[in-house]
Amino acid sequence: MMTSLISVRKLCFSSNRNLLSCTKHLKNLTSPRCNFTTWNKQISKVLKKNKGLSIKVIQPTRGTTTDAATAPFSRQQKIIGAWLFGCAGMCFGAVILGGVTRLTESGLSMVDWQLLKDMKPPRSQQEWEEEFERYKQYPEYQHIIKERDFTLSDFKFIYYMEYGHRMWGRMIGVAFLVPAAFFLSKGWVNRSLKFRLAGNAALLGFQGFLGWYMVKSGLQQQPLPTDVPRVSQYRLAAHLGSAFILYSMFLWQGLTQFIPINNLPNTSQMRRLRIMAHSIKGLTFVTAISGAFVAGLDAGLTYNSWPKMADRWIPSDLLAFSPTWKNFFENPTTVQFDHRHLAESTVLLIAAFWYMSRKAPLPPRMRMAVNALLGMGLLQASLGISTLLMYVPTPLAATHQSGSLVLLSFAVWLTHEFRRLPK
Numbered sequence: 001m002m003t004s005l006i007s008v009r010k011l012c013f014s015s016n017r018n019l020l021s022c023t024k025h026l027k028n029l030t031s032p033r034c035n036f037t038t039w040n041k042q043i044s045k046v047l048k049k050n051k052g053l054s055i056k057v058i059q060p061t062r063g064t065t066t067d068a069a070t071a072p073f074s075r076q077q078k079i080i081g082a083w084l085f086g087c088a089g090m091c092f093g094a095v096i097l098g099g100v101t102r103l104t105e106s107g108l109s110m111v112d113w114q115l116l117k118d119m120k121p122p123r124s125q126q127e128w129e130e131e132f133e134r135y136k137q138y139p140e141y142q143h144i145i146k147e148r149d150f151t152l153s154d155f156k157f158i159y160y161m162e163y164g165h166r167m168w169g170r171m172i173g174v175a176f177l178v179p180a181a182f183f184l185s186k187g188w189v190n191r192s193l194k195f196r197l198a199g200n201a202a203l204l205g206f207q208g209f210l211g212w213y214m215v216k217s218g219l220q221q222q223p224l225p226t227d228v229p230r231v232s233q234y235r236l237a238a239h240l241g242s243a244f245i246l247y248s249m250f251l252w253q254g255l256t257q258f259i260p261i262n263n264l265p266n267t268s269q270m271r272r273l274r275i276m277a278h279s280i281k282g283l284t285f286v287t288a289i290s291g292a293f294v295a296g297l298d299a300g301l302t303y304n305s306w307p308k309m310a311d312r313w314i315p316s317d318l319l320a321f322s323p324t325w326k327n328f329f330e331n332p333t334t335v336q337f338d339h340r341h342l343a344e345s346t347v348l349l350i351a352a353f354w355y356m357s358r359k360a361p362l363p364p365r366m367r368m369a370v371n372a373l374l375g376m377g378l379l380q381a382s383l384g385i386s387t388l389l390m391y392v393p394t395p396l397a398a399t400h401q402s403g404s405l406v407l408l409s410f411a412v413w414l415t416h417e418f419r420r421l422p423k
């Protein structure tokens with residue numbers, strides 16, 4: 001039976017930052033502004049003493065001024081935030097390492113996948129020779145490498161590249177799971193972050209699976225003897241896309257531990273800008289995925305001119321494949337055409353956003369995000385054009401790939417600044 005009612009006003013909702021202030025009956029909750037864990041402990045004590053007590057949580061109306069923006073973040077949140085940023089940084093590293101592995105044609109050097117056994121590379125001369133012999137059975141060696149003067153030491157180089165990428169992936173797993181278990185055992189993680197961390201763990205496992213699923217496609221015999229043995233562009237795009245999502249999730253959750261919600265006016269101008277910011281993030285992601293198709297098909301090695309493709313705006317073989325839909329994923333011309341125009345649209349949208357937001361009352365940190373986004377958008381497009389004009393040199397292509405992640409980071413940051421108080 002309910003004996004009395006406690007009214008509590010929720011001041012802040014960012015995931016690990018539920019600061020609460022008590023408005024009635026709660027003399028026992030000594031501090032009016034305490035962090036989530038302390039508050040939880042205190043409220044449990046009160047509930048134990050007063051059997052049947054119920055609590056009503058009153059949320060503030062959107063857009064009203066609360067002291068949430070100025071409330072300090074707890075030490076625990078900062079530690080969790082630093083850890084999440086660390087995980088995001090490690091994902092970033094994995095993307096760069098994966099890109100360089102692909103660009104140095106090292107990705108198919110390890111011809112099987114075992115969680116623990118893979119961790120021990122060949123040691124003796126005999127083990128290396130056995131591993132090299134195994135590699136020689138697979139299509140990449142049979143159709144491409146065999147023609148070259150390829151020695152055991154060349155094999156060691158490509159093997160260590162792939163080994164490094166796989167070990168880095170495992171290290172992300174450890175760097176995520178061990179601290180997560182610690183924070184959970186300490187009760188530092190609130191309910192909403194618990195769900196998010198479970199999502200991260202699932203995606204991390206899925207990312208490893210996709211990596212092997214992608215490599216497997218490059219180890220199979222190609223249908224035609226003229227086909228170049230390479231991984232499926234669909235699987236490459238899925239592997240890259242899921243890495244970008246995982247990275248963005250870590251980054252978003254990390255930002256939430258440090259950056260308070262802005263108290264933005266609820267005007268139509270602000271709503272328009274918010275929608276545009278989310279569209280930029282979405283379009284950047286789609287452009288990046290289309291870039292993975294360019295990389296997967298080596299489509300950067302055709303039509304090495306800009307802005308026209310050869311001397312035409314619309315190349316003659318744009319829809320050469322049948323059925324038509326196949327062109328968008330399998331025809332190098334169409335795939336490159338799409339990537340160019342998606343990229344140009346992304347940069348135009350960013351420029352339009354920058355222009356439209358000039359007179360909006362944005363806080364200084366938001367203004368910084370907008371400027372950074374515009375600068376990076378222009379730089380990324382220049383990197384892409386240079387990569388194309390110079391026939392995809394490895395250092396430039398790898399920089400272009402990392403640039404896409406930096407651009408996505410600024411878009412994530414900007415949309416994070418537009419975060420609303422949860423209902």
Ligand code: HEM
Pocket residue numbers: 099102103240284287288289290291292294295296298299300306339340342343344346347377380381382383384385386387388392397398400401404407
């Ligand atoms: C918003 C701008 C852009 C973004 C976000 C972006 C993103 C990407 C990504 C993620 C890749 C895949 C890299 C990999 O997996 O190794 C890629 C590849 C590529 N992009 Fe872009 N790109 C942009 C602009 C451009 C532009 C304007 C061009 C040229 C007109 C271009 C040309 C290329 C080429 C040639 C590749 C293939 C490189 C390779 O084979 O490794 N990109 N892009």
